[in-house]
Amino acid sequence: MVLTRRQVLSLVGSLSLTVAGARPTWTQTAGRVVVVGGGFGGVTCAKYLRRADATLDVTLVESHRQFVTCPFSNAVLVGLRDLASVTHGYETLRQRHGVRVVHATATALDPTARRVTLDNGSTLAYDRLVLAPGIELQWGAIEGYDAAASEAFPHAWLAGPQTLLLRRQLEAMEDGGLVVISAPDNPYRCPPGPYERASLIAHYLKTNKPRSKLLLLDAKDTFTKQELFRTAWQRLYPGLLEWVPGSQSGRVVRVNTSAGTVHTAFDEHKPAVANIIPPQRAAAIARTAGLDDGKGWCRVQARTFESTVHAGIHLIGDAIIASPMPKSAFSANTQAKVCAAAIVALLRGAQVPEPVLMNTCYSLVAPDYGISIAGVYRVADDKITAVEGSEGVSPLDAPDETRALEAAYAQSWYTNITADVFS
Amino acid sequence: MKAVLLLSLTLALCLPGTGVADVLAARGVGLAHACAACHGPDGQSQGAIPSLDALSAADTIVALQAFRAATRKGTVMLRIAKGLDDADITAVATYFATLRQR
Numbered sequence: 001m002v003l004t005r006r007q008v009l010s011l012v013g014s015l016s017l018t019v020a021g022a023r024p025t026w027t028q029t030a031g032r033v034v035v036v037g038g039g040f041g042g043v044t045c046a047k048y049l050r051r052a053d054a055t056l057d058v059t060l061v062e063s064h065r066q067f068v069t070c071p072f073s074n075a076v077l078v079g080l081r082d083l084a085s086v087t088h089g090y091e092t093l094r095q096r097h098g099v100r101v102v103h104a105t106a107t108a109l110d111p112t113a114r115r116v117t118l119d120n121g122s123t124l125a126y127d128r129l130v131l132a133p134g135i136e137l138q139w140g141a142i143e144g145y146d147a148a149a150s151e152a153f154p155h156a157w158l159a160g161p162q163t164l165l166l167r168r169q170l171e172a173m174e175d176g177g178l179v180v181i182s183a184p185d186n187p188y189r190c191p192p193g194p195y196e197r198a199s200l201i202a203h204y205l206k207t208n209k210p211r212s213k214l215l216l217l218d219a220k221d222t223f224t225k226q227e228l229f230r231t232a233w234q235r236l237y238p239g240l241l242e243w244v245p246g247s248q249s250g251r252v253v254r255v256n257t258s259a260g261t262v263h264t265a266f267d268e269h270k271p272a273v274a275n276i277i278p279p280q281r282a283a284a285i286a287r288t289a290g291l292d293d294g295k296g297w298c299r300v301q302a303r304t305f306e307s308t309v310h311a312g313i314h315l316i317g318d319a320i321i322a323s324p325m326p327k328s329a330f331s332a333n334t335q336a337k338v339c340a341a342a343i344v345a346l347l348r349g350a351q352v353p354e355p356v357l358m359n360t361c362y363s364l365v366a367p368d369y370g371i372s373i374a375g376v377y378r379v380a381d382d383k384i385t386a387v388e389g390s391e392g393v394s395p396l397d398a399p400d401e402t403r404a405l406e407a408a409y410a411q412s413w414y415t416n417i418t419a420d421v422f423s
Numbered sequence: 424m425k426a427v428l429l430l431s432l433t434l435a436l437c438l439p440g441t442g443v444a445d446v447l448a449a450r451g452v453g454l455a456h457a458c459a460a461c462h463g464p465d466g467q468s469q470g471a472i473p474s475l476d477a478l479s480a481a482d483t484i485v486a487l488q489a490f491r492a493a494t495r496k497g498t499v500m501l502r503i504a505k506g507l508d509d510a511d512i513t514a515v516a517t518y519f520a521t522l523r524q525r
Contacts, residue, residue: 019513048456170424228426325484334457337456353449353450354450354453355453356456372498373501387506389505389506390505391504393500408471409461409472411460411468411471413460413472415469415470416461416462416463416464416468417461419463420464423464
C-alpha cells in the first residue's frame with residue numbers, strides 16, 4: 001500500500017494524539033474549512049471551495065442574515081438606488097452550493113487545536129480557517145467620535161442603517177446648508193469611496209439644493225484617481241464642492257455632536273450634515289491570536305493568503321495589507337478565489353496553482369460619468385506586484401461618451417460581481 | 424504571431440492529459456474566475472459589459488491582443504490586457520471556447 005503525503009501526516013498526527021491522550025483519533029474527512037465573514041471575500045471563498053471540491057465540508061460564519069454591500073451604497077445615499085438593490089442573502093450559498101451557514105459571531109480562535117469559538121457557545125473544528133471579517137471603525141481615534149456620536153454624525157462606512165440615516169439627513173437638510181465629509185488617512189476600506197461619495201452628494205445638492213455647499217475635509221494631501229476627480233469636480237460642481245487637504249487644516253481631530261461642530265487643528269465647522277469616515281483596522285477576530293502583529297492589519301503569504309503568524313489560518317479582503325492591491329470588493333473576490341484554489345491544493349498535498357490576481361474599481365462622479373482604476377498582479381518572491389503597464393486609471397482627456405460608458409460598466413459590474421458571489 | 428498562438432492552442436486542445444494541457448487548463452480556469460468579477464459567472468454578463476461565453480478562442484485571442492497593443496478602442500481592458508502574457512491569452516481563450524461548445 002502506498003500512502004499519500006497527506007495520509008502519512010494524518011497517520012502521524014493520529015498516533016501522536018493517541019499517545020498524548022489529548023483527544024480521540026479523528027476520523028478522516030475530505031477537509032473541514034470554516035470561513036468567517038459573509039461579505040465579498042468570505043462568500044466567494046466558500047462558494048469556490050465547494051465548486052472546486054464538492055466533498056469539502058464548508059461552514060460560513062456570519063452574524064447578519066443579509067449582506068448590504070458598500071459598493072453602490074453611495075448611490076443609495078443620494079436616492080439613485082434603494083437599499084434592497086444592494087442587499088443580498090445567503091440562501092443560494094446554502095442551497096445551491098452546499099455551504100453550511102451559521103449566523104453567529106466568531107469570538108475566539110485556537111490556532112493550535114484548530115478551533116473557532118462562536119458567541120452562541122459552540123465551537124467549530126477546522127483543517128483550514130479563512131478569515132474575511134472586513135474592517136472595524138476605530139472609535140475614539142477622532143476625539144468624541146464613538147458609536148453614540150455616529151447616530152448624530154453618521155459614518156455610513158458599513159452599509160445598512162447608517163446609509164439610510166445619512167440619506168435621511170441629506171433629504172431633511174434645507175437648501176443652503178453645509179455638508180461636511182471627513183476622509184481618513186490610508187489605509188482604509190475603498191480608497192476612492194470618500195471621493196465618489198462627495199461627488200454623488202454634490203450631484204444631489206446641485207440637482208435639489210443648489211445653494212448648499214460640500215466641504216470634503218481630508219487627512220491626506222493626495223488620493224486615488226485625484227486628477228480625474230478634481231478635473232470632473234471643477235467642471236461639474238464648481239463652487240459647490242471644496243476639497244481641503246490635510247496640510248491645509250483638512251484633518252478632522254475632534255467632533256462635538258451636542259454642539260454640532262467638527263474640528264480640525266485650526267478650524268471649526270458647524271455643518272447641517274456631517275459624515276465622519278473614521279480611521280479603521282482589521283475586524284476584531286482578525287486581530288486575535290496576534291494575527292495582526294499588533295499593527296491593526298494582517299500580513300499573509302502572497303501565494304496562499306495564509307497568515308504569516310499562524311499556519312492553517314488564511315486571511316483575505318479588507319482586513320489584510322495586500323498592497324499594491326487596494327481594499328476593494330473586487331480585490332476580496334479575486335483573493336478569495338486564489339485562496340480557495342490554494343486550500344484545495346494544500347488539503348490534497350498538491351502544488352498550489354499560480355495566483356491570478358486582478359482589480360477593477362469604478363467610481364461614479366455623476367450618474368452618467370464613470371471613472372476606473374484597474375490592475376493585474378503577479379506573485380514573485382512572496383510579494384504581490386503589479387504587471388508593468390496594467391495598473392492605471394481612466395485617461396484624463398477621455399470624451400463624455402467614455403465617461404458614460406464607464407458609468408454603464410459600473411452598473412453592469414455590480415450586477416455581475418454580485419451574481420458571481422451570491423448566485 | 425496569431426498563427427503561432429492558434430497552433431499552440433490547437434496542440435494544447437489535441438493533447439488532453441498531457442502536462443502542458445493540464446497547466447494551460449488550470450491557468451485558464453484561474454483567469455476565467457478573475458474575469459467573472461466583471462463579465463459575470465462563466466462569462467455571462469448582464470448589462471453593458473460584454474459576455475465572453477459566446478466567443479470562439481480565435482475571437483478572444485484577437486480581441487485581447489488588440490487591447491494589449493492598444494489598436495482597439497476600450498476602457499479597463501486596455502489596462503487589464505497588458506497584464507496578460509501570450510500563454511494567459513491562449514489559456515483563457517481556450518477556456519471560454521469550451522463553454523461555448525457546451
